[in-house]
Amino acid sequence: MKKIGLTLLTAFVGGAMALGVYKVIENKYSDNMSLEDKQKVYFASNRTVNPSTVVSSAGSVDFTQAAAEVTPAVVYIRTTYAAKSSGGGSQDQFEQMFGQMFGQRMRPQGPQMASGSGVIISPDGYIVTNNHVVAKAEKITIVTNDHRSFEAKVIGTDPNTDLALIKINATNLPIVKLGNSDAVRVGEWVLAVGNPFKLNSTVTAGIVSAKGRQIDIIGKDDDDENPYPVNQREPTLKKGIESFIQTDAAINPGNSGGALVNTNGELIGINAAIASHTGSYEGYGFAIPVNLAKKVLNDIKKFGVVKRGYVGISFADLSNSDMAQDIKTDKTNGLYVSSVLAGGGAEQAGIKPGDIITKVEGNVVYESSDLQERVGRLQPGDKIALTVLRDGSEKNFSVTLKADAPVAKTAAVSKSASELFNKMGASFQPLSQAQKAKFKVNSGVVVTQVRPGGMFDDTEIPVGSIITSINKQPINSVADMDKVITSLRNGRLIITGYYPDGGSFNNMFEVQ
Template sequence: MKKFGLTLLTAFAGGALALGAYKFAENKYDQNMSIEDKQKVYFASNPQAGNVVSSAGSVDLTQAAAEVTPAVVYIRTTYSSNSSDGGSDPFEQMFGQMFGQRMRPQGPQMASGSGVIISPDGYIVTNNHVVAKAEKIQIVTNDHHSYEAKVIGTDPNTDLALIKVNATNLPIVKLGNSDAVRVGEWVLAVGNPFKLNSTVTAGIVSAKGRSIGIIGRDEQEESPFPVRQQETPSLRKGIESFIQTDAAINPGNSGGALVNTNGELIGINAAIASHTGSYEGYGFAIPINLAKKVLNDIKKYGAVKRGYVGIGFADLSDPDAAKQVKSDKTNGLYVTSIVDGSGAEQAGIKEGDIITKVEGNTVYESSDLQERVARLQPGDKINLTVLRNGSEKNFTVTLKADAPANKTAAVSKSATELYNKLGASFQPLSAAQKAKFHVNSGVLVTQVRRGGVFDDTEIPVGSVITSINKQAVNSVEDIDKAITNLRNGRLMISGYYPDGGSFNNIFDVQ
């Protein structure tokens, strides 16, 4: 027994001596190790540090290109000669003619862009600015089939549009998860730059959550703060949380696909930063997780149902904004105002609070809040963490619906062209709505787009259309049939305004 104890003691002493010698040698050699050797030691002893899983899959891009290219279409749009704003489009003002090959000849004008087929029965996503005010929209597929498209609905606040062609069994792109996208992963941009059909370029994700101040900038009112507004209709600004990429994007790529190497759609290409109008290094895509909500709403309701927190804020990542509100914080959103009756007011958020987290995720800039809110519906709840008097507090905010924007904002001609010229989106009436207006048929106007017939004649959102050319309408299909039955080149539309007043308007569509 004594021999065993002596042996054990000797072993401990030897181990301690060896460990001490190792530590001495480690400290000695650590000072002489190169940075590269230290990197090798670190990653060898910390295997988890290098175990970063990307949504991109393998780096081979050929399979993804083969899968996606058939579902990216070329879009050619035609405009009447008087539909131009004379260059007042904020996209063209800021970046030049980069979003499509827009030309301004005498007579009808034409432009082009790209779109992505997302449903076998003909639904296509593109940018709002690609199809805005277009009277005729022609789609050309990768296998050179041509179709006329109608606008199902648009969302200028995200620069997205949903259009549709009458076709079946079309190839589609699989929707991915933009939240899983990592900075540095490989991506492909697929589109039709300079009318070069089915062009594929590659690059990496350069950044996420970018806000470049292009969407809605013509509608933003003056404010005492350089704020990112997202609350009230009068102050509402575009919702931007772009994926930034260095994959080459040029005029005509707008509305095209940004995909990972698994061939999954992670974004809709929308803009480039350029002084010349052509590619100079960076492009921006709308995240698909935001687009999913917008497109589903348009398809189901004819317009986007959007909830609002009900605040005005200054983005503290902007040094000028932080200085004006006298804050020493470098991230978060300083609450400058609270909308009466809003979810924020009811939850207890106050002016002077700093929103630091959304659903537990740190808020570095305005897009971190705006995109998250934009995915939700009125009535949904969102958890906000605010800094007040030096300590953080959690609030659950119930999003309120946007107050109705009681304004009217949103031919040899085929039914599709005439439909687009109406410049409106529709939804079948519910039984309750039929009872309210005392009608047996009708569709509800859910969106009015600038420059269309409904805009020009001030038929607002919330109106009910009961008949077109004396034919009762209950659906978009009924409208298609009715508008082809022109009477001496004129279109007669009957219905009721939101307040119940009736109208019978006759439009010249020659």
């Protein structure tokens, strides 16, 4: 009996200590934690909805609990853009091919408005949305399900996946639980949650129609005359990473950036586009798989930019019958390796031009998205298993992904701290000791991303530059930048620092 009592006492004390530690972490939500760790802390001690309070209306196919849990964490995003002169110019590619997913953009002179959706994924205010929802926005306003309004700042964007991470200053927010998009099956029920036509908190139901769908919308060039739609030199990622979940759940303008969830209320995708001749729902919607989004968002949060690894090949998709005919093969699936990058991971592993990649991590490759999406989740230095067909037999290779210097650009400008931060159009990371020693400075942040159209882009402050002070105040973190911007009084920003080659700059911006 004594042993049993001692065992029970030990278990009780251990459980209490674990709960106490969890509570300490939960209260702090340390910014050093990954987004997934913050989610684990949140769901360890929170339950948005008590299942006993939800009345089932459709037996085993019941969406009430999932809808009740997810809706509070899906936000309405309203963006403001600089005035543009009316006139010609081609429509934005997203508007032209897939309808105005982020709302009706107005073309006349004066500030332009647009709208979309976002999903809260961390209780301290991190929100995932689409890059095209917030790209070039000067002001980003978030309206939560309980009608509170916040200004958001862009933490970073990734045009290659059409994802963006933004943040508002708030605590104890409801969040959507991150799910597992690999476990999603064609035919299963899903819900799309967002703000179509500015109708807040709208839930629609449908099924997963297909997976791994490539629709050639991200990064597509109008003048691209490539005869093979999925033939690309992998390191450039010219056409982006596309491996969409296709659904027939009704998605309309304003749903972009919203949540695609399973019946357990778990986030499996970020709604991104619709295939439509009219700009409204016609039965086909596409969402970015959450497993790809997890890697992208954590990189943006940690580094300010996405760190990608590359196999080091140029390839063509054999699902294109013309391509298969040209290389005289009867294979109807797989990726034909047209060239291998010197010094890349593929070359070092032994992959050669003329090989046909048939499997990735043991999974059959039907088209390029099967490779791109898997590689897109990994970091430089990670290994990936590839199976190739050579001389009539399959061979297995372990390829170590190599880093490729990211070519990032982006941005925006305004009166509040968040607007100004967005107008600067850049992402930042604290300097390492090695960087401080190299530039002989005691303070600073490094520019990890420059978004087109912002202050940094306009004045040609490139990625890799060092910002040492703003308005003569030393800068060591994004928090320091926020403090300086918040206390801005004369409408001017004087940014001092060094270019990547060591040359100094001292640029002044007039804030209007």
